[in-house]
């Protein structure tokens with residue numbers, strides 16, 4: 431089959447990374463963009479949709495937007511209003527709900543009475559009120575009592591969760607992941623302390639839809655880019671899919687972690703105290719999400735989703751998290767070098783293209799930077815007068 435479409439940019443993936451780039455390329459540079467998405471919908475992992483009771487469901491796990499970047503917040507705010515939302519999480523430990531990240535309230539619940547009070551004072555003295563210290567730092571602490579506290583927190587809250595989440599012992603996991611788990615030296619029980627936090631008022635899917643609504647942007651969902659790439663004439667490609675798939679696994683397949691979601695319907699308005707509850711114990715799931723917390727309206731029915739971490743099997747389930755260790759980093763580097771060699775043609779982006787865990791604000795920030803570096807500061811020109819008149823070239 432011959433060429434059906436001619437575009438400036440072929441964007442693979444309609445998640446936040448692809449949508450941000452496509453929006454900028456079309457709106458600012460007047461580029462013609464084709465966005466190809468393997469799933470049946472746009473939005474990537476941030477995809478949400480209302481259930482039959484009007485509760486918005488985060489189909490691929492709870493997604494809370496939080497950022498300290500004014501640039502990213504202002505950018506996304508062009509496409510959505512925000513519902514104010516402050517994320518709080520509890521963990522069920524020995525039948526009791528305790529705040530996570532672990533804070534001084536959690537410490538006092540784990541170690542009641544005078545012993546707990548003493549630990550609180552020692553933590554404040556050693557690290558300062560309001561500071562945050564990683565559980566691994568505490569385990570290696572010179573103060574034996576704080577070391578014992580570190581061990582307790584590690585055993586009760588961290589170890590079981592981490593093993594379930596990653597299918598490995600924490601020592602086997604890259605520090606960039608374990609280091610993410612802090613102990614907060616205050617009673618602040620907010621999960622994030624970023625300047626901006628919220629949930630898009632009409633949902634993430636509606637936000638991404640508005641980003642992509644432009645006469646220069648065409649979207650194909652339910653299509654793997656490999657099925658159509660021969661029919662698209664493109665100058666450059668932004669690739670937000672799995673980088674190992676881009677090169678057909680020639681250096682070996684990268685490891686990922688997957689999830690299975692189990693939905694439980696209960697006909698009351700709310701069941702859980704917080705939107706997310708962690709289960710570090712013997713249960714086979716890591717957390718439960720109650721979606722109703724993300725909508726301001728009360729409904730007669732609530733949906734709870736339990737998350738069961740799983741081994742990723744190519745073609746069978748979704749690659750939700752890169753499984754980072756020294757070996758996988760080395761493997762990724764080989765693919766990144768390959769990509770560099772064809773850098774004038776293909777740019778890698780997003781959590782799968784970059785093989786890194788990215789929060790949504792980081793995904794948006796990276797795509798904005800790619801746009802600035804590869805389009806605005808490049809010699810590429812898009813004859814916007816011609817392009818803005820319509821899609822004549824697409825017919």
Ligand SMILES: Cc1cc2nc3c(=O)[nH]c(=O)nc-3n(C[C@H](O)[C@H](O)[C@H](O)COP(=O)(O)OP(=O)(O)OC[C@H]3O[C@@H](n4cnc5c(N)ncnc54)[C@H](O)[C@@H]3O)c2cc1C
Nearest residue numbers: 443445446447468474475491493494655671780781789790
């Ligand atoms: C369970 C879970 C919870 C999360 N919670 C939060 C949170 O609370 N807050 C937060 O900030 N971030 C959260 N994140 C991270 C957030 O999902 C990412 O930041 C965001 O999805 C990154 O967008 P992306 O476009 O890079 O990737 P994706 O959203 O994965 O989009 C990439 C898209 O490319 C498509 N694709 C892949 N290969 C092909 C192909 N061959 N052809 C066509 N299309 C292809 C995929 O189908 C996918 O839709 C969470 C992630 C997970 C997994």
